[in-house]
Amino acid sequence: FPESWRNETQVVSMVLSADSENDPDVIAVTSASAAAYCSDLPFEKPIACVRVGLVDGQLVINPTVADQKKSLMNIIIAGTDEAIVMVESGALEVSEEAVADALEFGHAQIKKIVSAIKELYAQLKPKKVAVAPLPFDEAIYKDLQKKYGDRLHDAVNTEKHPKKESYHLVDALKEEIIKLIPEEPKKEMDEKRTLTKRAFERLRENIFRDDVLNARRRPDGRAFDQIRLITCEVGLLPRVHGSALFTRGETQALATLTLGTKEDMQRLDLLFEQDQFKRFMLHYNFPPFSVGEVKFLRGPGRREIGHGALAERALMNLLPAEADFPYAMRLVSDILESNGSSSMATVCGGSLALMDAGVPLKAPCAGIAMGLVVGDNNKYSILTDIAGAEDHYGDMDFKVAGTRAGITALQMDIKVLGISIAMMREALAQAKKARLQILDTMEKTLSEARTQISAYAPRLFKLKIPQDKIRDLIGPGGKKIKSIIEATGVKIDVLEDGTVHIFSTSGAGGDAALQMVRDVTASAEIGKTYLGKVVRLAEFGAFVELFPGTDGLLHISEISEHRIRDVRDELKLGDQVLVKVLSIEGNKVRLSRKALIREAREKQQKAAAGGGGNPVSSSGEGGGDSGSHE
Missing domain, CATH: 3.30.230.70 (GHMP Kinase, N-terminal domain)
Incomplete structure (x- = not known):
């Protein structure tokens, strides 16, 4: 659209039909x-x-x-x-x-x-609406250029004047010029002010473009491929799970990382696929104080959402597989001050915060914003790490993020036509050089993920249960799993393949929940030994609880090597007794204590024989006297 088009225009694209194969x-x-x-x-x-x-x-x-x-x-x-x-x-x-x-x-x-x-x-053959160009007064422009060009040139020199001072000088000069407009009828005076402001802005832009294209000079005096001073700090917030402060020139991002469970993941209602859970979320906040403004703090706008999405794309493909690191991850980037490229500062700070939290990234990630100024006769200049004025008056904003191995995210907005693929190739090569320099600085602070997550983050306990035991763990209406959660204060995720994730902020709670899950889902195996509890006595033997919900019969003939008349002579209710599983038929589990006594006796005899001593007999173990042989 032409610059002078002032009518509100809305174009609505609606998905009326989708074939589930092609993204619309x-x-x-x-x-x-x-x-x-x-x-x-x-x-x-x-x-x-x-x-x-x-x-x-x-x-x-x-x-x-x-x-x-x-x-x-x-x-x-x-x-x-x-x-x-x-x-x-x-x-x-x-x-x-x-x-x-x-x-x-x-x-x-x-x-x-x-x-x-x-x-x-x-x-x-539509008939187009005619739109007059914005009025521009060349005489006013030339007058401003002659009288105030040098002062404006000095004011925009951010090598001489810091950003805040530079903006103040520019605004003061503009106000001075506006006040000199002679008193006229209101309509004529308003038009004169508008034309003067427009000419002033054009002069400011032309000073920038002439400096870059002809004088080969940037507003802050840096070389075209020079990055502003970078400082990094990690772990500066002691209570959060991971934190980093990344500063590049007058742009600063505070990134904080929080680990959670599957309950904290964002559920996505997708057009083509089943609902998914988004485990990595990056939220970008741009408070008004970061650029010295006073505004209401409202919900995120398009700019915040777009910058957050770009940084999220840059880091997402570097995360570990969910099977290896099943945490939900929420990364928040708060921009504390801004003079260009805050989204790429978010990438750098976010990468450091993730590693500070113990998230095993494939590699550190950095981002850089490139600029391009195009003039006549194929003259152009590519700028590395553009600041605010270079972004505003330049012809391209080209953000590139990635690792040493390659690019992970890219965003390019071009304001003019005529930028060739060759220029883009050159900009990509210059961006790679800058990205590697930034990674060098970042890796001096933290080169890889910490080996342990924060003590304040939920600890993960992981085990695998048979799929047919998932029902036992959940219980009727979720009764069993809820009782474990309430008793231990943990969070439990059960996957379809039988993988169980237990998240706990305390080691004791996690250990207790882990044991309870094992008890509920355990299965007896033939030939294995278990420490059970006597829960019922009968004339023909004892019933021993191997784990909650699983009992086995210890027949009177399998209690001891010698014959006994009464089970109560050997065992009492509540006794802890070692038993071996002999057989499993359906829900019936046959146990033996005698087999373990025999194995222990034979082992002792072999040890004694090998050492030259006398054989040692064993009459049994557990509760009760041994009695005598008959």
């Missing part, structure tokens, strides 16, 4: 563009959008939902038939060359779609 998100972008271009709206150039995947070593346009799961990258590209205007990507540590190839491959397909939209436009 890219079609929504293309259809919105086609609708706007083929209407009377002053939409100047149609765009198209495609997704590019890397499946089995081959670049694929708009991979299916199934192929996306196998793809090493997921790049969404939007552009005209002349140039790319937007890129969003998540990837599994792919190389810069692979990303550049994907951009080139995707743009070739975009050209075909744009051509089809233009054919539709030619058939419809």
Whole structure:
């Protein structure tokens, strides 16, 4: 749309039908563009959008939902038939060359779609609404340039003046100029003020662009590939599970990591798949004080959601598998001060906070924001680690995050046409160099995950039970598992394959719950020895509880090696007795104490014989006197 378009415009894309194989998100972008271009709206150039995947070593346009799961990258590209205007990507540590190839491959397909939209436009021949350009007074601009150009140039020099002071000087100069406008009728005076402010802003932008393109100088005096000073600190908040403070120039992010259980995971209602649980959540907060403003603290806006999603994509593919680390992870990034690239500071701080919490990341991750300023005659400059003014007045904001091995996330917003794939390749190469430098600094603070999680985080106790025992653990209406949770204060997750995760903030509670789960789900095995409890006596023997809910019969003939007349001569209710499982028939378990006594006696005899001593006889163990042989 032209800059002077002031009418509120809404384009709505709705999913009316989905085949469960093809994601409609890219079609929504293309259809919105086609609708706007083929209407009377002053939409100047149609765009198209495609997704590019890397499946089995081959670049694929708009991979299916199934192929996306196998793809090493997921790049969404939007552009005209002349140039790319937007890129969003998540990837599994792919190389810069692979990303550049994907951009080139995707743009070739975009050209075909744009051509089809233009054919539709030619058939419809809509009459476009005429929009006058914003009025601009060249005379006012030249007057400001002559009288105030040098002062404005000095004010925007952030090498000489810190950001806050620079902004104050610029605002003061603007107010000084506005006050000099002569008194006129209100309408004429308001128009003069608007034209003066517009000329002042144009002058400020042109000073920046002339410095970068011709004087080869950045506002803060840095080299084009120079990163601002970086400092890192971890573990600074003693009570949280993991924390990190990442500072780059005048941008600072405080990242905190909290570990939880499956109950803390976010449930997702997906279009194509069954509901899933999201175990990693990154929340980005941008409070107004971070840029010296006073505003109401409301819910997150589009900017916060977008920045958080980008940082989340950068870190998500580096997390350990859920089977190896079944915790829910919530990472919160609070921006304490901002002068550009706060989303990439979130990536760096988030990576450190995850490792500080003991999350075994595949590798540390860092992010960098790149800028591009394009002039006439193919002149351009690529800037590393752009600050606020460079982001505002530059032609491209190019954020790249990744590890030493490759890229994990990418976002690009381009304000002008004419940026070539070759420029993007150069920007990617320069971003890699910067990313490696940042990782060098981060790894001096913390190079790998801590070996133990925080003492304040829930401890994990893990065991595997037979699948047919899951019902026993849950109990009727969940009665059994609820009783364990209430008695021990733990949280328990039971997976379909029989894996049981017990989370406890205290070791004692976790140990108690673990034993209770083992007791409830244990199964007797033939030939194994158990320490049981005598729970009932009968004339023909004793019933011994091996574990809660599982009893076995210790027949009178299996109590001792000698013959006994009364079970009560050997055992009493409540006695702890070692027994061996002889057989299992259905729910009937036959036990023997005599077999263990015999094995112990034979073992002692062998030991005594080997040592030259006399054999030692054993009349038994456990409760009661041995009695005599008959």
